[in-house]
Amino acid sequence: MSIRFLKNEKRFVINTKNTTYAFEIVFDRYLCHTYYGKRTSKLPAAKMTMLSFAPYIPELDEHKSPDVFAQECSFYGSGDFRPNALRLCTDGTGVTDFVYSSHRTFKGRLELDGLPAARADENTQTLEVTLKDSVSGCKLKLYYTVFADVDVISRYMVIENKGKKSVRIDKCMPMMLDIERSDLDMISLYGSHCHEVNFQRVPLHHGKQSVYSNRGASSHQYNPFVALCDHGATEQKGEVYGFNFVYSGSFLDEVDVDQIGRTRVLMGLGSECFSYTLEAGESFCSPEAVMTYSAAGIGKMSRNFHNFVRTYIMPPVSLEPHPVVLNTWEACYFDIDEEKLINFAKEAKKTGFDMLVMDDGWFGARDHDRAGLGDWFENRKKFPDGLASFVKKIKAEGVKFGIWVEPEMVNPDSDLYRAHPEWALRVAGREPLRSRHQLVLDMSNSEVVEYLIALFDKTFDGVDIDYFKWDMNRHMSNVGSSVLPEDKQGEVFFRYMKGVYRLFDWFVKRFPNAVIETCSGGGGRYDLGMMQYGIQIWTSDNTNPYDRTMIQSAAMIAYPAATMSCHVSDPHGDMRSLDYRYKVAVGGMLGYELNILKMSDEIKNKIAEQIKEYKTFDHIARLGDHYNLASPTKYGYSAYYYTTPTADEILLTVIEKADCKAGTTKLLKISAAQNDASYTDVRTGKQYSGQALRKGISVELLGERDSAHLYYFKKN
Ligand code: GLA
Numbered sequence: 184m185s186i187r188f189l190k191n192e193k194r195f196v197i198n199t200k201n202t203t204y205a206f207e208i209v210f211d212r213y214l215c216h217t218y219y220g221k222r223t224s225k226l227p228a229a230k231m232t233m234l235s236f237a238p239y240i241p242e243l244d245e246h247k248s249p250d251v252f253a254q255e256c257s258f259y260g261s262g263d264f265r266p267n268a269l270r271l272c273t274d275g276t277g278v279t280d281f282v283y284s285s286h287r288t289f290k291g292r293l294e295l296d297g298l299p300a301a302r303a304d305e306n307t308q309t310l311e312v313t314l315k316d317s318v319s320g321c322k323l324k325l326y327y328t329v330f331a332d333v334d335v336i337s338r339y340m341v342i343e344n345k346g347k348k349s350v351r352i353d354k355c356m357p358m359m360l361d362i363e364r365s366d367l368d369m370i371s372l373y374g375s376h377c378h379e380v381n382f383q384r385v386p387l388h389h390g391k392q393s394v395y396s397n398r399g400a401s402s403h404q405y406n407p408f409v410a411l412c413d414h415g416a417t418e419q420k421g422e423v424y425g426f427n428f429v430y431s432g433s434f435l436d437e438v439d440v441d442q443i444g445r446t447r448v449l450m451g452l453g454s455e456c457f458s459y460t461l462e463a464g465e466s467f468c469s470p471e472a473v474m475t476y477s478a479a480g481i482g483k484m485s486r487n488f489h490n491f492v493r494t495y496i497m498p499p500v501s502l503e504p505h506p507v508v509l510n511t512w513e514a515c516y517f518d519i520d521e522e523k524l525i526n527f528a529k530e531a532k533k534t535g536f537d538m539l540v541m542d543d544g545w546f547g548a549r550d551h552d553r554a555g556l557g558d559w560f561e562n563r564k565k566f567p568d569g570l571a572s573f574v575k576k577i578k579a580e581g582v583k584f585g586i587w588v589e590p591e592m593v594n595p596d597s598d599l600y601r602a603h604p605e606w607a608l609r610v611a612g613r614e615p616l617r618s619r620h621q622l623v624l625d626m627s628n629s630e631v632v633e634y635l636i637a638l639f640d641k642t643f644d645g646v647d648i649d650y651f652k653w654d655m656n657r658h659m660s661n662v663g664s665s666v667l668p669e670d671k672q673g674e675v676f677f678r679y680m681k682g683v684y685r686l687f688d689w690f691v692k693r694f695p696n697a698v699i700e701t702c703s704g705g706g707g708r709y710d711l712g713m714m715q716y717g718i719q720i721w722t723s724d725n726t727n728p729y730d731r732t733m734i735q736s737a738a739m740i741a742y743p744a745a746t747m748s749c750h751v752s753d754p755h756g757d758m759r760s761l762d763y764r765y766k767v768a769v770g771g772m773l774g775y776e777l778n779i780l781k782m783s784d785e786i787k788n789k790i791a792e793q794i795k796e797y798k799t800f801d802h803i804a805r806l807g808d809h810y811n812l813a814s815p816t817k818y819g820y821s822a823y824y825y826t827t828p829t830a831d832e833i834l835l836t837v838i839e840k841a842d843c844k845a846g847t848t849k850l851l852k853i854s855a856a857q858n859d860a861s862y863t864d865v866r867t868g869k870q871y872s873g874q875a876l877r878k879g880i881s882v883e884l885l886g887e888r889d890s891a892h893l894y895y896f897k898k899n
Contacts, residue, residue, distance in 0.1 A: 185331040186288045186310045195286075195310065198222060199331040202476045206255050210243045212282035214255035214312065214325075216361050220422070221478045229253075230363070234442070238262040253361035253445065256281070256314075256325055256340070259354070265447050266391060266439045270354035270454065271342065273319035277353060281314035281323045292328045296468040297681045299429055299715035301330065301337055301495035320346035328471070333490040337429070339471035344461040352459045356435070356451030358426060358472030365389075365440040368414055370481075372406035372737055377725040379403045379706035380737040382816055386414060387440050395435045397456050399623070399659030399676055400703055401428075401710040408741035409436045410484060411448065418482040418811050419854075425477070425484040426450050427741060429496070430470035431712035432680040433457065456662075458673030470712070481740065486808050489743035493806070496711055498691075500698055501718035501745055504801060505772040506537035506583060506650065507794050513726065513752050514778035517544035517551055520565040521573050523780075528580035530779040534787050535794040539577060540585035540652060540774075545570075546642075547597060553620040556592045557599030559638050571646045578647060585650030585700075590635050590686060592621045592656060606631050608675070610663035618657035626682030627675045628666045636689050648697050651690065652721070655703040680712075687716045700748055709738065709746075719748040719772050726752035726776060728760075728767040728889075732821050732838045735770050736814055744804040744825065747771030751793075753778065754786070761786060763889035765793045767838055770804065770823070773797050799865070800895050803827055803834045812851050819843050820884060826855045830873075830898070833862070837882050837892040845886025850879035853896075862896040871896065 187196045193208040194217070205218040207229045215229040230252060233239070237248035239262070249262040257263040259270035260278030270277045288310050291303040303309075310327040322343040329336055339357040344350050367387050371394045372380040385392075394405035401407050407428040413421040428434050428450050435453025440446050450472040459467055473491065477483035493502065509531045511519055519541065528539045543549065545565065547558025561570040577584050593600045593607055600607065600622070607622035609615045615622055624631050664675045690699065701713040702721035709720050723734050735747055749771035754760035768774070775790065782790070803825045812822040820843050824835040833853060856862065856876035863870055871880065882892055 184308070185329045186308050186327070188286065188288070192228075194226065195312075196226065197310065197327060197329055197336060199329060199334040199336065201478070202334050204336055208283045213249060213252070214283060214314075216253040216255050219360060219362070219424070219476055221476075251443070253363065254359070256323070256359055265441050266437050266449055267354065268356040268359040268449055268451070269323070269340070269342075269352070271316075271319075271321065272351040272353050273316070273321060273346065273348070279316045279319060279321065281316045284313045284315045284322075286310065286312040293326070295339060295471060297684060298468065298470050299684060299712045300339075300471050301328070301429065301473070301491070303328070304495075306331060319350060321350060326471075330491055330495055333475075333494060334477070334487045335473050335475045335491040337471045337473045339469045341466055341468045342461065343466040344463055347463050349460055349462045352461070352467060354454035355457060355459070355469050356437070356449040356453070357469040358428070358448065358450035358474065360424070360448045360474065362411070362424070362446040362448070365444045365446045366414060367411040367446060368416070369438055370410040370412065370740070371436075372408060372741070374403050376403050376704050376707065377723060378730065379709065379723050379734050380406055381733070382737040382740065382814065387411070387438065387446060389440045391437055391439045393435060393437045395453060395455075396433045399432055399456070399662065399679060400655060400708050401431050401434060401712070402658070403704070403707045406741070407434050407436060407450070407710055409438070409448075409450075410481070410740075411438070411446065412481060417480055419480040421480050423477045423481050423484040424448070425475045425488055425741070426472060427488065427711055428470065428472045429711040429715070430680065431683070431708045431710050433676050452677065456676045459677060460671055460674070473711070482810055485740050485811070488741055489809060492711065492714060493743050493745055496714050497745065498698070498716070498718060502806060504798070505718055505745070505805065507535070507797065508538045508540045508585060508650070508774040509536045509779060510540040510542055510750060510774060510776040512542035513776040515544070517549060519544045521567065521576070524573075525576055525580065526780055528577045528582050530787070532581040534779065535791045536582055536775070538583035538585050538650060540587070540650060542587040542652065545586065554594050554596040556589060556594040556621055557597040557624070559588065559590075559635075560642050570642065574647050583649040584647065585652060586648055587652045587654060588639075589654040589656060590639070591624050591626055591683060593624050594621050605665040608659055608662050608664065610661045613661055615661040618660075621657055623657060623659050625664050625666070625675075625679070626686070627664050627678030629682070630666070632682045632685055635686060639690070640693065643694070648694060650698050650700065651694070652700045652702055653687075653717070655708060684712070691716060706734070706738070709742065714742070714746055720746050722747045722749060722771065726750055728764045729840060731767050732815050732840065735767070736811070736821050736823070737816075739809055739811065739823070744771050744809065745806070748774060750774045750776040752776045756783060756786065758785065758789060759889045761789055763891050766836060766891035766893045769797055769801075769893070770836060772805065773801065800832065800834055803832050807834075808855065810855060813849070815840055820849070822849065822851055822882070824853060824855075830855045830857050832898070833876070833894075833896040835880070835894040835896065839884050839886070839890040841888060843884045843886045843890070845884065847884045847886070849882050849884060851882055852879040853877060856896070857898065861899045863899055865895040865897050866893065
């Protein structure tokens with residue numbers, strides 16, 4: 184059993200393979216957090232103290248205040264002045280006081296009411312703790328679902344309005360963790376379009392520090408992932424707590440260091456882009472957030488999350504080989520038609536590609552990005568015999584077929600918008616702002632979602648599609664819905680996401696043989712919510728291999744290689760650059776995005792060789808364990824390896840940045856190699872003992888443009 188309740192101590196203990204999480208019921212009312220860390224049976228008792236100015240309940244103990252002890256969930260207004268997890272407005276004040284009422288433990292988990300969530304397997308267990316606010320009659324249920332084998336615990340909350348009046352949730356943070364120390368660094372990922380996920384590590388300071396999105400998408404600007412670690416933590420050493428949110432919309436990650444140097448971590452929907460009214464009898468289920476703990480450095484935290492994401496989040500099909508695609512975007516932009524793409528398919532087949540992906544430009548009046556979004560029917564000028572017939576012809580060439588869609592968007596210059604301007608997010612009396620010449624459809628309006636379902640159902644009926652690339656190319660401003668009353672406008676961000684997930688669910692059911700790659704101008708929705716639907720995510724619109732090295736290296740801190748769609752773009756006839764781009768791209772799931780019709784035979788032959796080689800080792804990155812040896816931001820070069828669980832196969836990559844010093848030799852220790860085994864580097868035939876790999880292989884940096892080194896070690 185990974186979840187236990189010790190009656191005498193009134194203590195909940197959750198054990199995963201390597202970690203323990205514990206909290207206690209104190210005074211039969213408070214949930215007092217006592218421990219999260221390395222697995223142990225020696226648990227500390229709840230620490231309850233007092234400070235001046237801290238409020239208390241005199242009948243209980245005037246020397247103990249909720250402001251001073253570590254809690255499982257704190258509520259606005261009842262004595263804990265730190266940032267709270269829940270602000271529920273039941274009487275205009277926002278004050279509630281939820282107290283422990285009951286709990287139960289069960290196998291598996293409950294559905295999260297239209298939200299993505301980690302899948303349960305036969306070992307999954309859930310703890311449900313129910314609290315009650317006696318004045319309003321509301322119930323709060325806290326859920327802890329345990330994925331013991333990967334050291335991950337998830338949390339979400341359900342609020343039930345059992346009273347007679349409506350109540351409003353003004354802040355909702357399903358993840359809350361109080362840590363008894365603050366000598367920690369905070370790691371987060373910030374960025375912008377084309378420069379996603381830059382690694383940031385800074386010491387915590389007193390006060391609040393946060394990352395967030397107010398954009399309606401998890402965003403390029405801040406990823407929902409955060410970690411806290413010892414100041415001295417490295418890849419291999421130190422304590423690390425990792426957190427992530429299974430959600431794709433606006434979010435808030437708050438970290439607060441309090442007056443006595445304790446740290447509170449909160450993760451959830453926040454308050455700026457969220458409020459939700461519950462009528463009497465209604466309930467609200469939050470998205471879930473996940474946490475992991477590593478006593479063995481950042482690398483172990485990352486591997487915990489990688490295993491968790493692969494096993495419990497991504498669709499099971501993503502464990503199988505991902506198709507090596509040829510995508511038309513950078514090759515053609517909007518200039519596509521049947522004849523051209525059939526020629527693409529012919530060349531793609533000859534070169535060894537699995538699939539042709541027809542990107543933007545195939546529908547409505549989509550000759551540029553100023554028109555057409557929303558009109559999801561094929562452009563007959565480009566595809567005279569229709570989509571089904573075109574796809575048949577593509578398939579006849581021997582490749583699979585993928586297609587681009589951006590369902591959530593509409594161009595003002597489209598038939599859809601002309602017919603239904605009220606279907607775009609907008610605020611009455613205000614002109615909606617545009618971004619990439621487009622507006623966002625009101626996915627909180629079920630009529631819009633049902634319309635899209637009917638439209639795609641018709642357009643793709645009988646079309647043999649193997650793959651959808653699902654894009655989302657702007658953030659939300661003027662967020663308002665024409666179908667919600669004034670007092671419910673604060674719900675639009677959240678209801679929007681539920682509409683989007685509903686449409687994803689429909690796609691998955693309607694096209695069971697197709698897979699999805701998600702995208703939002705590259706990595707604008709690189710999150711665990713999207714990962715539930717897609718076999719991979721388009722990591723960035725930036726395919727420059729130098730930039731990609733930085734982006735991919737940072738993304739790996741939280742997400743497995745199987746999620747990273749990595750394309751080799753046009754090397755402009757430069758064989759060395761082609762090789763470099765390939766070595767960068769095989770760090771994730773390989774694809775190409777170049778005009779195959781304009782490539783020389785030399786380039787095409789090389790690409791064919793690359794694809795062939797990739798297919799011999801792609802399983803190592805897709806399924807294997809990742810070890811980061813050198814981050815490019817810190818060392819000026821990137822070095823990492825993937826290994827199969829028993830280290831029978833190891834893929835080591837070293838990517839030099841443009842400014843590496845020539846002649847420097849780096850000793851790269853493959854500590855996962857088997858000590859008593861011998862290995863062959865399949866690429867060169869060179870022999871290595873496992874011991875030698877563990878001691879370190881010397882790699883000389885060339886310090887030249889486009890230098891990269893790839894080793895594929897196979898146990899003899
Ligand atoms: C976004 C995507 C690109 C491409 C274009 C098409 O920018 O990230 O890969 O699909 O849209 O408009």
